[in-house]
Amino acid sequence: MADIIIKNAYVLTMDPDAGDLKNGTVVIEDGKITEIGDKTKESADTVIDAKGSVVMPGLVNTHTHAAMTLLRGYADDLQLAEWLEKQIWPAEAQLKAEDVYKGSLLACLEMIKSGTTSFADMYFFMDETAKAVEASGLRASLSHGLIELWNKEKGEADLKEGKRFVQTWQGAAGGRIKTMYGPHAPNTCSEEFLAKVKEEARRDGVGIHIHVLETEAELNAMKKRYGKCSVHLLEDLGFLGPDVLAAHCVWLSDGDIDILRKRGVNVSHNPISNMKLASGIAPVYKMLEKGMNVTLGTDGCASNNNLDLFEEMKTAALLHKVSTGNPTALPARQVLEMATVNGAKALGTETGMLKVGKKADIIIVDMKKPHLTPCFDVPSHLVYSAKGSDVRTTIVDGKVLMDNYRVFALDEEKVTEDARKAAEELVARVNA
Ligand SMILES: C[C@H]1O[C@@H](n2cnc3c(N)ncnc32)[C@H](O)[C@@H]1O
Ligand SMILES: [Zn+2]
Numbered sequence: 005m006a007d008i009i010i011k012n013a014y015v016l017t018m019d020p021d022a023g024d025l026k027n028g029t030v031v032i033e034d035g036k037i038t039e040i041g042d043k044t045k046e047s048a049d050t051v052i053d054a055k056g057s058v059v060m061p062g063l064v065n066t067h068t069h070a071a072m073t074l075l076r077g078y079a080d081d082l083q084l085a086e087w088l089e090k091q092i093w094p095a096e097a098q099l100k101a102e103d104v105y106k107g108s109l110l111a112c113l114e115m116i117k118s119g120t121t122s123f124a125d126m127y128f129f130m131d132e133t134a135k136a137v138e139a140s141g142l143r144a145s146l147s148h149g150l151i152e153l154w155n156k157e158k159g160e161a162d163l164k165e166g167k168r169f170v171q172t173w174q175g176a177a178g179g180r181i182k183t184m185y186g187p188h189a190p191n192t193c194s195e196e197f198l199a200k201v202k203e204e205a206r207r208d209g210v211g212i213h214i215h216v217l218e219t220e221a222e223l224n225a226m227k228k229r230y231g232k233c234s235v236h237l238l239e240d241l242g243f244l245g246p247d248v249l250a251a252h253c254v255w256l257s258d259g260d261i262d263i264l265r266k267r268g269v270n271v272s273h274n275p276i277s278n279m280k281l282a283s284g285i286a287p288v289y290k291m292l293e294k295g296m297n298v299t300l301g302t303d304g305c306a307s308n309n310n311l312d313l314f315e316e317m318k319t320a321a322l323l324h325k326v327s328t329g330n331p332t333a334l335p336a337r338q339v340l341e342m343a344t345v346n347g348a349k350a351l352g353t354e355t356g357m358l359k360v361g362k363k364a365d366i367i368i369v370d371m372k373k374p375h376l377t378p379c380f381d382v383p384s385h386l387v388y389s390a391k392g393s394d395v396r397t398t399i400v401d402g403k404v405l406m407d408n409y410r411v412f413a414l415d416e417e418k419v420t421e422d423a424r425k426a427a428e429e430l431v432a433r434v435n436a
Contacts, residue, residue: 005049006038006046006047006048006049007032007048007050008031008032008048008050008051009047009050009051010029010052010059010368011044011052011053012029013027013030014026014028014057014058014059015029015040015060015358016058016061016340017040017359018060018340018357019357022040024382028040028041028042029043029044032048032364032399033402035402036363037358037360037361037363037366038360040358040360052407057368057369057372057397058368058371059358059366059367059368060340060344060358060366061348061355061367062365063119063120063313063367064300064343064347064348064350064353064355064356065115065300065311066124066251066270066272066300066350067251067272067274067302068111068123068124068304068311069125069149069306070108070133070136071108071132072127072304072305072306073107073108073114073305073423074103074110074430075092075306075427076305076306076309076427078091078092078306079095082281083282084218084219084221084283085221087306087307094434096128098433099128101129101131102132103426103430105129105133106423106426107423107427108133108136108137109136110420110423112137113140113411113419114311114312116141116142116398116405116413117395117398117411118310118311118391118392118395119367119395119398120313121142121366121367121400122142122347122351122353122355123142123143123145124145124249124301124350126147126148126149126186127148130146130147130148131173133146134169134176134177138177139413140405141180141400141403141413142180142400143355144180144181144182145184145249146173146182147169147183147184147212147213148162148165148185149162149188150162150187150188150197151192151193152192152193152197153193159193159197159200163200163201163204166185166201166204167208170210174210178401182210182353183210184211185201185204185205185210185211185212185213187214188214190214190216190222191234195230195241199241199243202241211352212243212247212248213249213251214248214250214251216250216251216253217233217234217235217255218255218283219254219283220284223255233257233260235256235260235263235264236260236263244267244269245268246268246269246270248269249351250272251272251274251301251303252272252277252286253272253286254278254284258290261287261291261294262294265294265295265296269296271297271298272299272301272350273288273298273299273300273301273320274300274316277304279319279323280309285324288334289330289333292334292338297349297350300313300320300339300342301316302316313343313392314392316343317342317386317387320334321387321388336384336386336388339387340386344356353365368396368397369386369390370395370396371394373394375390376390376394396408396409
């Protein structure tokens with residue numbers, strides 16, 4: 005007997021070889037998809053009737069700082085350097101481990117409720133984020149943020165903690181947790197330090213998550229310091245490869261794009277954060293044209309200010325149409341690919357597609373809503389009309405974390421209340 009059968013659904017497989025099923029069934033057993041078809045003879049412990057809904061792969065958020073839910077709306081309308089140095093870093097200096105646990109749990113709750121099934125994170129007190137991921141049932145690739153700032157001792161201590169984190173958590177929670185190294189950015193870490201991080205990541209066989217050319221200020225600082233931009237510095241260090249997840253990549257030249265493509269680097273595009281901090285517009289249309297693996301991320305809640313990937317998909321689609329003057333740029337299906345297949349590829353999870361043998365990270369989107377009526381084209385609705393709050397069911401690793409808008413994995417009221425209190429106390433400490 006199967007574990008879960010989802011029936012009567014529009015099945016958006018995101019599998020280029022299979023296409024969609026207008027009225028299909030998805031069967032899940034032992035955390036994996038075992039059958040997709042028009043009908044099934046199987047019976048299951050849990051049968052979900054998804055009439056009037058779309059079944060699709062869970063969304064993948066490839067760049068966030070989960071615990072920053074605590075700083076949601078804390079410092080708006082600033083540019084990156086001032087925002088980080090004058091507001092965010094002083095606030096983070098007051099963070100305690102338990103704050104990160106509560107903020108991360110709130111993030112997990114928000115993600116479950118808006119259809120995100122896995123995410124990549126870079127922050128501090130990462131044991132706490134890992135515990136929150138473990139408790140929530142989500143899948144994640146986690147890294148301890150390494151911000152050397154040309155302080156050798158701090159760099160060494162950070163790297164040691166990053167390594168301890170990798171060795172403690174790699175493969176935990178039944179394989180739902182993976183780890184990465186998280187050097188913050190080429191303009192906050194020295195080239196010697198970046199080279200060391202690469203060596204450690206290679207030795208441990210894990211990936212690297214890094215911010216790259218987010219702002220024009222970074223580009224100028226790099227040119228002044230090294231006489232070359234971040235991408236060329238990383239290339240000359242032998243740092244770049246398919247194990248690298250590069251967030252933002254806003255200020256790329258055509259030459260930089262060619263280097264990133266040649267090295268198979270995964271890019272996390274964060275349009276809302278880039279727009280809010282006025283960082284600029286990443287050349288996503290060009291990168292996709294060249295066949296690069298471009299994925300989507302929200303960034304943290306202090307620069308977004310939520311974790312809704314449906315909003316991110318719509319924003320990405322619209323931003324690159326208006327910035328290229330080309331309404332055919334980033335059509336709905338391609339944007340869905342960025343948020344599912346491409347994200348899964350970047351994190352190296354066997355997810356992102358509904359296909360027999362893939363891990364069962366699946367969401368069900370309720371289409372019986374005024375703002376989703378009528379429906380001529382499902383991908384169009386998912387990108388241009390739907391919201392995260394239209395997700396009614398979230399399944400990760402074959403476990404139902406939410407069904408019919410009810411979250412089983414977490415106590416919603418307690419998680420929300422605990423985070424609200426922790427955030428208020430944190431800000432009180434900052435202002436004391
Ligand atoms: C891991 C570190 O990254 C910081 N952080 C959060 N958002 C951004 C961003 N858009 N760019 C650079 N750093 C950021 C966090 O505030 C933390 O200090
Ligand atoms: Zn970031």
